[in-house]
Amino acid sequence: MQLTDAEKAMLDGREGRAKAKAMELLVRYGEALGAERLVETKNVAGTWAVSPFMKDFVARGMDAVYSEFNLDSDEVVETPHTVVSSCQLIAGVDHRNWRIQGVPEEGARNQANAEAYFGRRGIQQLATCTPYQVGNVPVRDEHCAWMESSAVVYCNAVLGARTNTEGRESTGAASITGRIPYWGFHRPECRFATHEVEVEFPVDDMMDWGLFGYHVGEAVGEDIPLLAGIRHTPSLIKLKHFGAAAASSGGVEMYHIPGITPEAPTTEAALDGKTPRERLKFGDAERRRAYENLNTSARDRDVDFIMLGCPHNSIEQMWLIAGLLDGKKISPNTQLWVHTPSAIRQVADRSGYTRIIEDAGGVVMSDTCPAISRFMPKGTRVTATDSAKQAHYLPALTGVQTWFGSLGDCIDAALTGRWNGGL
Ligand code: F3S
Numbered sequence: 001m002q003l004t005d006a007e008k009a010m011l012d013g014r015e016g017r018a019k020a021k022a023m024e025l026l027v028r029y030g031e032a033l034g035a036e037r038l039v040e041t042k043n044v045a046g047t048w049a050v051s052p053f054m055k056d057f058v059a060r061g062m063d064a065v066y067s068e069f070n071l072d073s074d075e076v077v078e079t080p081h082t083v084v085s086s087c088q089l090i091a092g093v094d095h096r097n098w099r100i101q102g103v104p105e106e107g108a109r110n111q112a113n114a115e116a117y118f119g120r121r122g123i124q125q126l127a128t129c130t131p132y133q134v135g136n137v138p139v140r141d142e143h144c145a146w147m148e149s150s151a152v153v154y155c156n157a158v159l160g161a162r163t164n165t166e167g168r169e170s171t172g173a174a175s176i177t178g179r180i181p182y183w184g185f186h187r188p189e190c191r192f193a194t195h196e197v198e199v200e201f202p203v204d205d206m207m208d209w210g211l212f213g214y215h216v217g218e219a220v221g222e223d224i225p226l227l228a229g230i231r232h233t234p235s236l237i238k239l240k241h242f243g244a245a246a247a248s249s250g251g252v253e254m255y256h257i258p259g260i261t262p263e264a265p266t267t268e269a270a271l272d273g274k275t276p277r278e279r280l281k282f283g284d285a286e287r288r289r290a291y292e293n294l295n296t297s298a299r300d301r302d303v304d305f306i307m308l309g310c311p312h313n314s315i316e317q318m319w320l321i322a323g324l325l326d327g328k329k330i331s332p333n334t335q336l337w338v339h340t341p342s343a344i345r346q347v348a349d350r351s352g353y354t355r356i357i358e359d360a361g362g363v364v365m366s367d368t369c370p371a372i373s374r375f376m377p378k379g380t381r382v383t384a385t386d387s388a389k390q391a392h393y394l395p396a397l398t399g400v401q402t403w404f405g406s407l408g409d410c411i412d413a414a415l416t417g418r419w420n421g422g423l
Pocket of ligand 1: 090129244310311370372393
């Protein structure tokens, strides 16, 4: 791999042991992928303070766990300060609501200590899977090093910035070197569409965008779809749900919507003037199949728990939810958790949305989600969600039955305790 003088200096240890280990990791990782060089990045989204490792932090010390999990290093190095803007993605513990989550006090304390430790070393505690909703909004062609599949696909396809789906170790190394291997989606020639998916009806609401994404992910796997026939300009919420679903049922990290995706003003530009490898469609049959696939785990219509906010809710979604719950009470047999980044929660607090949701009997959660934390209301057997991603993962990770449907279906389930949704 070709390294610049500055990169060689880091690798040789002239800037300390941590940077030397980070550069060793990046060179090893880059060479395994066939990268010929590194590229500078000033935008890292990764994970440092995460609850599953909190016990380790206490028992082994922060530096030991940081060295192993953020640098893949057997040698214990002192945790350095970041050199580029780096944010913490979602973690497992809600600062305010850890008791409701069921997190032991010690776990909450450990999480807070770890956040303070890494905060002092420069990690911005955004604590969300949607950094682009709370201030980390890279510009077109900006090289990033992001983890979290739903954020990666949004970064590439909607913002036109460039990232692969990185890991905890590579983002750790990127945050203290400002480098990441130049391969995959960093290279313009690797970003063109390979498949075309024609939409046969006006996909417009959030549920349909989730179903569409779920179908596309299953159909193209890790390839790059071009979405044709979109009749309504999709909002942030819809693109967020589409990408999260496509990255769950498949491994979609990039897609093109002509006129929406920054580097795809036209179909020809999206395809680099080539013919797509395959032409697929999303019509009534595909929509129904995606819906049925997402609801295979669910049988009982009495719902114990409704989860909203996967990926984390935007302020628009908080407003929508508050509007649907205003003046109502959720069923005593069910619980409702609404997940949003803590920065958005502050706006929801000031706008009165949190109060409306809490007066109805719901809880506004931040910093976490059930799929990451594995914490749900005690005794939950049946859940409901408006997120294709959450419906994909929750049954597999926790064994609960999960209904997928529209936001309206989910609010109805919260109010009645029954699942009445359907296509
Ligand atoms: Fe975010 Fe958890 Fe969903 S990390 S994308 S809310 S599974």
